[in-house]
Amino acid sequence: MSVSDSEELVAATPAAAAATPATVARARGRREALYFARRNRKLLVGLGVVLAFLALAVVGPMVNSHGPNEYVGPPAQRPSADWWFGTTMFGQDVFAQFVHGLRSTFLVGLLGGALAALIGMVVGFTAGYRGGVADEGLNMLTNVVLVIPTLAVLLIIATYLKVRGVVPEAIFIGLFSWPWVARAIRAQTFSLASRDFVDLARLSGAGGAKIVFTEIAPNMSSYLFMTFILLFGGSVLTAATLDFIGLGPTDGMSLGLMMNNAVLWSALPLGMWWWFVPPGLGITMIVGALYIMNVGLDEVFNPKLREL
Amino acid sequence: MLRLEGVSKTYRVGTFGGRELVAVSDVNLEVRPGQVISLIGESGSGKSTIGRMILRLTGVSGGRITFDGVDIAGFKGKQLRAYYRGVQGVFQDPFSSYNPIFKADRALELVRETYFPRLGGGRWRDKVEASLAAVRLDPAQVLGKYPHQLSGGQLQRLLVARALLLDIRLLVADEIISMLDASTRIDVLNLLGDLKTRGLGILFITHDLSLGNYLSDQAVILRQGVVVEEGPTERVFGRPRHPYTRALLASVPRLDRKWQRNGHPVRQSAGEGG
Amino acid sequence: MSLKVDNLKVWYRTLRGDVQALDGVTFHVADGELVGLAGESGCGKSTLGKSLIRLDGRMRHVDGTVELDGKELPIGDDAAMNRFRFKEVSIIPQYAMSAMNPTRRIGRLVVELLESRGVRLAGVREELLRRLELVGLAPEVLDRYPIELSGGMRQRMVMVLSTLLNPSLLIADEVTSALDVSTQKAVAETLVDFRDRHYVKSTIFITHDLSLVYQIADSIIVMYAGRLAEKAPTDALVASPRHPYTRMLLAALPEVGVRYDARRLAGIPGNPPSLLNPPSGCRFRDRCPLAFEQCATQPPFAEVAPDHYVACWKAS
Numbered sequence: 001m002s003v004s005d006s007e008e009l010v011a012a013t014p015a016a017a018a019a020t021p022a023t024v025a026r027a028r029g030r031r032e033a034l035y036f037a038r039r040n041r042k043l044l045v046g047l048g049v050v051l052a053f054l055a056l057a058v059v060g061p062m063v064n065s066h067g068p069n070e071y072v073g074p075p076a077q078r079p080s081a082d083w084w085f086g087t088t089m090f091g092q093d094v095f096a097q098f099v100h101g102l103r104s105t106f107l108v109g110l111l112g113g114a115l116a117a118l119i120g121m122v123v124g125f126t127a128g129y130r131g132g133v134a135d136e137g138l139n140m141l142t143n144v145v146l147v148i149p150t151l152a153v154l155l156i157i158a159t160y161l162k163v164r165g166v167v168p169e170a171i172f173i174g175l176f177s178w179p180w181v182a183r184a185i186r187a188q189t190f191s192l193a194s195r196d197f198v199d200l201a202r203l204s205g206a207g208g209a210k211i212v213f214t215e216i217a218p219n220m221s222s223y224l225f226m227t228f229i230l231l232f233g234g235s236v237l238t239a240a241t242l243d244f245i246g247l248g249p250t251d252g253m254s255l256g257l258m259m260n261n262a263v264l265w266s267a268l269p270l271g272m273w274w275w276f277v278p279p280g281l282g283i284t285m286i287v288g289a290l291y292i293m294n295v296g297l298d299e300v301f302n303p304k305l306r307e308l
Numbered sequence: 309m310l311r312l313e314g315v316s317k318t319y320r321v322g323t324f325g326g327r328e329l330v331a332v333s334d335v336n337l338e339v340r341p342g343q344v345i346s347l348i349g350e351s352g353s354g355k356s357t358i359g360r361m362i363l364r365l366t367g368v369s370g371g372r373i374t375f376d377g378v379d380i381a382g383f384k385g386k387q388l389r390a391y392y393r394g395v396q397g398v399f400q401d402p403f404s405s406y407n408p409i410f411k412a413d414r415a416l417e418l419v420r421e422t423y424f425p426r427l428g429g430g431r432w433r434d435k436v437e438a439s440l441a442a443v444r445l446d447p448a449q450v451l452g453k454y455p456h457q458l459s460g461g462q463l464q465r466l467l468v469a470r471a472l473l474l475d476i477r478l479l480v481a482d483e484i485i486s487m488l489d490a491s492t493r494i495d496v497l498n499l500l501g502d503l504k505t506r507g508l509g510i511l512f513i514t515h516d517l518s519l520g521n522y523l524s525d526q527a528v529i530l531r532q533g534v535v536v537e538e539g540p541t542e543r544v545f546g547r548p549r550h551p552y553t554r555a556l557l558a559s560v561p562r563l564d565r566k567w568q569r570n571g572h573p574v575r576q577s578a579g580e581g582g
Numbered sequence: 583m584s585l586k587v588d589n590l591k592v593w594y595r596t597l598r599g600d601v602q603a604l605d606g607v608t609f610h611v612a613d614g615e616l617v618g619l620a621g622e623s624g625c626g627k628s629t630l631g632k633s634l635i636r637l638d639g640r641m642r643h644v645d646g647t648v649e650l651d652g653k654e655l656p657i658g659d660d661a662a663m664n665r666f667r668f669k670e671v672s673i674i675p676q677y678a679m680s681a682m683n684p685t686r687r688i689g690r691l692v693v694e695l696l697e698s699r700g701v702r703l704a705g706v707r708e709e710l711l712r713r714l715e716l717v718g719l720a721p722e723v724l725d726r727y728p729i730e731l732s733g734g735m736r737q738r739m740v741m742v743l744s745t746l747l748n749p750s751l752l753i754a755d756e757v758t759s760a761l762d763v764s765t766q767k768a769v770a771e772t773l774v775d776f777r778d779r780h781y782v783k784s785t786i787f788i789t790h791d792l793s794l795v796y797q798i799a800d801s802i803i804v805m806y807a808g809r810l811a812e813k814a815p816t817d818a819l820v821a822s823p824r825h826p827y828t829r830m831l832l833a834a835l836p837e838v839g840v841r842y843d844a845r846r847l848a849g850i851p852g853n854p855p856s857l858l859n860p861p862s863g864c865r866f867r868d869r870c871p872l873a874f875e876q877c878a879t880q881p882p883f884a885e886v887a888p889d890h891y892v893a894c895w896k897a898s
Contacts, residue, residue, distance in 0.1 A: 196405040198465075199365055200415060203396060205422035206391045216409055350762040358782065404599035459853055489622035490790065494834045498849075501842040515762065522836040522847075541841075553868050559767040560795040562837050563820055574771055575616075575816070 001020050043296030049289035053282065057106050060099025061280045067097075068097040068253040086274035089265045094258075098278050101255040105236055107285070108170045108254070112235030115174025117228050120181025125212045127182070128189025138182070146179040166249045169242065173235050184194045188223065192216045222301035226294050232288035237289050245306055253280035310362065310478050311339040314371035317533075318358050331357045332533045339478060344500070344510045346520035349479070349530035350556075355513045358530075359482045363397045364388065364513065366394070375478075389422060396471035402449035402463035406455040412463065413451050415470050423474060443499055447532055461492030478509045484541040486516065497523055510564065521545050523525050530554050540564065583651050583750040583783040585611040592633045601857045602780055603629040605808040607648070608883060609891070611751070611784050616777055618816070619788045620769035620793030621805035622831075624854055628676075630787045630805070631753045633657055635673045651750060672749035672782075676756040678740040682728040688739060692746070699747060706746060713742045713781070717772055734765035741772060745781045752782040754790055757826035762837050770798050793835060796820055801889070804828050807854050807865035810883050815892040823887060824897035826870045864894070 011223070037043055041048065066072050075091040077083055085094035129140040154172070193216065196220035201211050217224070242248050242264075244258025262268070317332040329446060334355040349355040361498040362373060368524045372379050374487055375395065383391050390487050400406050406412050424432065429577055440447050442467040450462055458466070464484055472481055481500065485493040493542055499508055523543060523570050528538040529550065548554045566573040588608050602726040604626045611617050621627045628642070628693040634657065637643060643658035650670060656662040680692060692710065693703050703710075711721050717738040727734060737757060745752060751822045753772060758766040764891050789795055796804055796816055803813045804825065812825040821828045830850045840847065854860055861868070863878040870877070876895045883893045 024463075189361040196401060197407045198413075199397075199399065201418060202365060202404055203363060203392055204415075204418040205392060206418065218409055219407065350764070380872040490608065490792070490836050491622060493849070494836065494847045497836070497847060498842070499817060501846075516835045517763070518840075523842050558762060559763045561767070561791065561797045563769075563793050563796055563832070563835065564837065567771070567797050569807055574774055575800070 016169035033300055037297075040296045040300055043300060044295030046289040046296060049285055050293065053102060053289075054106060054284050056103035057171050058098055059068070061103060064093075064096045064099060066096055068092065068100040070096075071252075072085075072096075076270070076272060086262070086272070088275055089267070089272070094275055094278065095256055097253050098255070098282065100253045101258055101279060102248070102282065104166050104252055104254040105239065105283070107166055108173065108239040109232045109236040111167065111170035112177070112239065113228060113231035114177040115171060116231045116235070117224075120227070120231075121185060121217075121224070122177035122184040124185025125189055125216070129193050129208060129212050129216065131190075133214075135186075138186075142179045142182050145176060148176065148196070150176050154247050156243065162250070164250050165246070166252060166254075169239060169249055170235070173238050173242075173276040177231060177234055177238065178289060181231065184227070185220070188220055189216055192219055200260070214250050216270060222297070226297050226301075229290055229294050231293075233287045236290075237285065237287050255283050309341055309376060310337075310339040310511075311374045311377075312358070312362075312371065312414055313374070313549065314375060315358070315361065317354070318369040319364070329555065330533055335527060335530075335533075335535055336536075338510045339511055341477060341509050342504060342507045343526065344492055344504050344524040345509060346524035346527045347530060348515065348517060348520045348527060348556075349511045350515055352532065355530050356482055356534035357533075358411055359397065359511065359513050362478075363481055364391065385521060391473050394441075394476055395480070396474060396476045396477045397480040397482060398464065398467045398471065398484045401487055402460045402467070403455060406463065407469060410454075411423075412453055412455045412458055413437075413465060419470055419473050435473060436469075439472045443469045444495075445469065451561065457509075459492070459578065460488045461496060463501035463551045464488065464496055468496075468499065468503075470527055472503075476508065478511065479503070480511045480513070482513045484516070485519065486514070490558040504550075517545070518562075519555060529556070583613050584649075585619075585751055585784065586645045586647075586649040587634075588649070589817050590630070591644040592629055592637065592644050592848060593644050594629075594640050595642055596640070596858075599858055600642070602860055603641075603857055604633065604807055605707065605857075605860070606692070607805075607810055609648075609803060609807075609810060609813055611786065613783055614777065615800050616785045616787060616798060617772065618799030618802040619786055619804055619805065620792050620795050621755060622790055622854070624807070624857070624891075625805040626808040627788045627805050629808075630757060631755045631786060634751070634786075635667060635671050635752055636663065649824060654657070654679055666745070668695070668749060669747050670749055671751045672743045672744045672747070673753040673755060674741055674757050676732070676759065678737040678757075682736065683738050684728050687725060692724065692743065694763065695743060696746070701747065701780065705846070710742070710746060713746070716775065716779075717742055726793055732766070737761065737769055738772065741769070741776070744778055748781055750783045752776070752785045754787045757787075758791070758794060766794070770794060774798050792831065792835065794819075797862065804831070807860065808857055809865060809880075810891070810893060811866070812890075812892050812894075813886075819886070824890070824892040825866075825894050826872050826896070 003200055033126065060074070069092060071085050071091045072093050073083060074086060075089055077087040077306055079086040080305050083093055085098055088094055088097070123138050123142060127135040127213075161168075189212075198211055201215050238253065239248065240256035240259075243254045244260050248254060256279070258279040259276050262272070266274040274298055309348065312335055315332060315335045316330070318438050320330040321327050335358060337345065337358070347355045347358060348501065353423060356368070361368050364383065368381055372381065374380065375391065380391060406415060407476060420427065425436075427435070437447050440450065445465050448467055450458060455463060468479070485496050488496065497519065498510070502521060504510060504523075512520065512524055524541050527541045527544040529536050529544065529552065530550050537544055537553045544553065545557065548557060561567070566575060568574070587610070589604070590604060590607045592604040594603050607630060609777065613659065617628045619630065621717040625788070632638065632650055633643070634648060634655070637657060637660065648657055650666070655666060655671070682688065683833055683892055686694075694798050695704055696706065712721065714721060719735060719738060719742070723731065723739065741757070758769050761769060771783060777785055784854065786798055787795065790804075790811055799816050801813065801815045802819045804811045804819070804827065806827050812819065812823065812828045819828065820832065827850070830848075850869055855868065863880050864870070864873075867873045867877045881893045881895045883891050885891050886897055
């Protein structure tokens with residue numbers, strides 16, 4: 001007997017059901033999620049870390065008086081009271097670079113993640129709901145995008161575009177990271193579309209798009225939310241990788257670019273750990289925290305994973 | 309009123325649709341106002357497929373289905389909506405028929421959005437309450453509740469109430485009571501009986517012969533997509549002609565008769581030897 | 583063999599408190615008896631069946647004892663119960679489709695099961711083939727994957743698997759619910775066969791279908807809201823039911839032959855009580871046409887005729 005069976009036992013009294021206010025019933029679902037959310041350590045820790053970095057990204061550049069690329073002090077200084085993260089080979093403030101880099105990291109994550117989520121949802125819902133020829137066609141598209149060697153395409157693009165910004169990078173990442181999302185959404189949509197309430201909506205005169213938006217997508221809202229978080233994390237990681245190998249934006253600062261510079265200017269053999277450890281740690285912690293958050297969210301939304 | 313003429317349904321399966329699966333083959337059926345037709349068959353007999361074809365949830369491969377003489381295959385948009393004003397369906401699993409994240413009466417709201425968009429709040433409430441009264445549900449007990457807070461019987465009756473909002477003339481009832489308990493089944497069945505006396509035509513799809521017998525005027529026995537026997541219920545159940553019908557009737561467990569095997573009852577009572 | 587259940591209480595832990603799914607159940611099953619456990623959804627029959635073999639994560643053994651062949655079954659202790667499972671107590675679960683690992687061939691499943699109980703295949707191979715033939719399965723089925731069999735065939739395979747070690751007590755949990763009428767008859771008759779050939783000693787057949795139970799069970803237990811309502815030999819229960827719930831249940835069955843125009847059957851108005859905070863006294867009180875003041879105290883499950891037990895003040 002699962003929880004829902006025992007709840008069926010509970011729900012079967014007309015007297016009790018009539019006495020419960022309707023709002024309590026509606027809030028119960030949300031309240032249950034919040035109850036578990038507040039108690040889930042993975043979610044809280046992950047969220048805490050991400051929010052801390054976000055705060056740093058927002059507040060840091062405002063507090064800092066100088067830009068990331070300004071030469072502000074003696075080169076190759078260890079972290080000290082003046083320069084919290086020390087200085088680079090050229091005397092730039094590593095901390096200033098770090099907080100500016102955080103901003104661009106979050107921006108790329110947000111834009112790239114959102115674009116990938118949008119494409120994935122459109123493709124996934126259409127393929128899952130319509131089936132047939134549309135499904136086969138979209139499947140082919142998904143498979144093609146999946147096997148495209150992203151790096152190779154990027155190298156070609158990088159050769160032709162001399163000036164690249166953060167937004168094109170985000171768009172590029174978004175255009176190539178959606179296939180798994182589309183697959184997953186398609187699978188869920190398939191199973192939901194076979195449920196009777198979708199048939200009933202059709203018998204009430206609702207059309208395809210309306211059914212997807214009002215019946216199917218809301219049922220998957222927790223899953224869509226988690227997907228977005230994963231895409232966000234994935235975008236951050238991909239952007240850092242691209243920046244690290246020099247295919248990132250040509251202007252501005254990012255964490256991956258910091259690591260790129262550090263390696264280029266031999267920070268490792270010279271022992272300048274304060275130049276590459278903060279950005280590396282930053283990326284790791286942000287992406288790691290996002291994934292841990294996701295595991296926690298899965299436990300919150302999925303009753304079967306919960307322990308009582 | 310509703311007529312099926314030589315209706316077939318074929319599915320294409322396998323890669324690139326290479327093979328064919330025949331679900332329904334050359335079925336003829338008619339439902340008149342105030343008539344209950346039982347469509348009886350085991351799993352794989354195609355009875356649900358016929359229900360879905362009538363409800364335009366899946367297409368017809370061969371033959372045609374007409375409602376008031378008009379072929380329903382061509383209906384689109386407004387015509388289809390008009391068709392659904394006359395024909396509605398109720399399905400087997402009450403908990404699958406409602407979107408679990410919304411309240412149960414949203415099913416009624418969806419009907420309002422499409423068919424009564426300009427009806428004022430008060431008049432809509434009166435309409436809803438009249439429908440609920442017809443299915444003997446107390447509005448205070450079922451409105452504003454989530455599906456998991458209501459029982460299976462209440463949910464099924466609510467679906468019938470939803471159909472009644474539209475002044476339907478034909479109800480396709482696909483195994484609507486198989487997931488209900490014995491004590492609530494009979495209430496829903498009696499409800500269908502009442503609606504029949506008020507002129508509603510019902511296509512009662514079921515695998516349970518005793519239910520078919522209780523309610524219907526005509527019975528159609530379906531086997532692997534083909535009609536093997538049909539006729540007035542009393543004749544089909546009382547004097548079955550087809551061997552399949554006979555075998556089916558012999559397998560139904562009854563309270564007044566014991567299964568026999570090789571001349572002995574399957575269950576030996578005390579004093580019957582064994 | 584004999585099964586004695588004494589005041590068994592098994593509750594479910596949920597967020598909102600304990601659901602008293604099984605609340606003080608006492609009965610016994612004699613050697614060679616096929617008992618039908620009937621009731622509607624939520625009455626606790628599945629809980630009772632499961633608690634005799636394996637309590638799952640949310641179930642809690644609150645009170646009461648279960649005695650099999652004179653030995654007490656440690657139902658609250660999952661590990662200790664392990665040596666009883668399949669050898670002394672066995673279960674045929676409701677969905678045979680999900681009971682077999684889809685990635686294993688069936689023969690391999692059998693070997694794994696036997697080895698987990700310390701039995702070598704060589705010793706039981708002949709018996710296994712004989713039983714497969716009895717249920718109408720070819721020996722080749724051992725080389726197949728579960729997905730290659732039809733629903734009825736899978737159900738029969740699971741029946742053979744569950745009874746291979748000749749358990750004293752077999753629990754059949756709604757084994758016919760998902761089947762067609764003809765397969766249902768075959769499976770039900772197979773259960774009787776297993777008992778007649780002494781593959782199992784006694785069987786508890788859990789179902790919601792009273793007419794099916796009438797066909798194969800020696801005695802019937804009717805449950806309501808976590809408690810026993812009535813227990814009697816089959817013919818006695820169907821011919822002269824004493825509990826109002828049993829009477830109304832029997833009256834609500836549309837057997838072949840009854841027609842709406844001729845005789846309108848009546849259901850039982852109302853719903854079973856919530857088991858989260860069950861009412862005191864007799865749980866059928868709110869829906870019973872015979873209820874009176876004394877029903878505020880729970881009636882005892884008393885013997886009113888030889889082997890015929892009822893929990894109702896009006897019946898005793």
